[in-house]
Amino acid sequence: MKKLLNLLLFLVSGTQLLNAFSPHSHAVTYKTRSCTNQLFQSKPKTVGEYDEKISSCKEILRKAAITKSEDPEEVLVALQDLEKLMRQKRKVEGVDVAKEVLDGLTGEWRLIFTTGTKKTQDRFKTKINYFPLKAIQAFDATKEPMSIENAIYAGDFALIKFMGNFTFDLKKSKLEFVFDRVAIFGFTINLKTDEAAKIGASTGLGSESNVKNAEKGNNAFFNWISADDDIATARGGGGGIALWQKIK
Numbered sequence: 001m002k003k004l005l006n007l008l009l010f011l012v013s014g015t016q017l018l019n020a021f022s023p024h025s026h027a028v029t030y031k032t033r034s035c036t037n038q039l040f041q042s043k044p045k046t047v048g049e050y051d052e053k054i055s056s057c058k059e060i061l062r063k064a065a066i067t068k069s070e071d072p073e074e075v076l077v078a079l080q081d082l083e084k085l086m087r088q089k090r091k092v093e094g095v096d097v098a099k100e101v102l103d104g105l106t107g108e109w110r111l112i113f114t115t116g117t118k119k120t121q122d123r124f125k126t127k128i129n130y131f132p133l134k135a136i137q138a139f140d141a142t143k144e145p146m147s148i149e150n151a152i153y154a155g156d157f158a159l160i161k162f163m164g165n166f167t168f169d170l171k172k173s174k175l176e177f178v179f180d181r182v183a184i185f186g187f188t189i190n191l192k193t194d195e196a197a198k199i200g201a202s203t204g205l206g207s208e209s210n211v212k213n214a215e216k217g218n219n220a221f222f223n224w225i226s227a228d229d230d231i232a233t234a235r236g237g238g239g240g241i242a243l244w245q246k247i248k
Contacts, residue, residue: 050092053085057078058230061233064112064243065231072113079241082225082233083225083233083235083241090173098168098172098224101224101225102170102224105141106139106141107138108137108138109138109244110135110244110245111131111244112131114131115240134153134155136151137150137151146167147165149163149164158186160184161183162181163179164177164178164179164180166178174221174222175224222235225241230245231244232244
């Protein structure tokens with residue numbers, strides 16, 4: 001078991017995944033703007049105002065998910081603006097907002113854009129990047145317990161896939177998860193919580209904070225922002241914020 005896990009770390013960690021978070025090789029100066037004009041100059045007061053500004057942010061994010069070439073700084077601002085707007089919307093409308101997010105989460109999602117964790121940002125002196133590898137998360141909120149998968153693919157073949165269950169706190173829009181199995185080149189192995197966290201942190205599919213949480217007996221988590229028919233957004237326990245595109 002230990003030798004197989006060590007082999008896994010050797011095969012899927014290291015430069016390829018770390019380079020996914022490295023700065024772009026070309027230097028480009030962008031003019032960053034908010035996804036809505038004067039977004040927070042006046043706080044939205046009605047459902048219609050929230051929805052209009054949320055739609056404006058999502059429009060930028062949908063375009064980024066399709067083209068993967070939109071101004072990364074603008075994508076980051078749109079993610080941050082959407083996060084603030086959805087937090088405000090939840091305060092006004094209650095748990096129905098998070099319930100809608102949970103209902104939209106079932107399916108398969110490809111990671112498009114991520115800021116990485118705070119540690120990764122500091123290491124590479126960058127905050128933003130499109131994710132170049134095929135990393136897919138899958139959720140099923142229609143059954144009990146609700147299930148989660150997180151995998152990296154080469155074409156249609158999963159090189160590594162974590163599998164487990166999750167819970168969703170509607171009040172906080174917080175998704176906590178535990179991976180108890182990992183499939184390596186198609187072979188499934190049962191995992192302890194701390195083993196899953198360490199492998200995830202080493203491969204780039206998870207953060208160092210998940211390791212610390214596991215050591216304390218706490219679950220890894222996402223603060224989920226949105227999920228609809230096209231895109232999903234969330235902030236991970238390591239502080240990074242990400243955008244996914246629905247593929248199924």
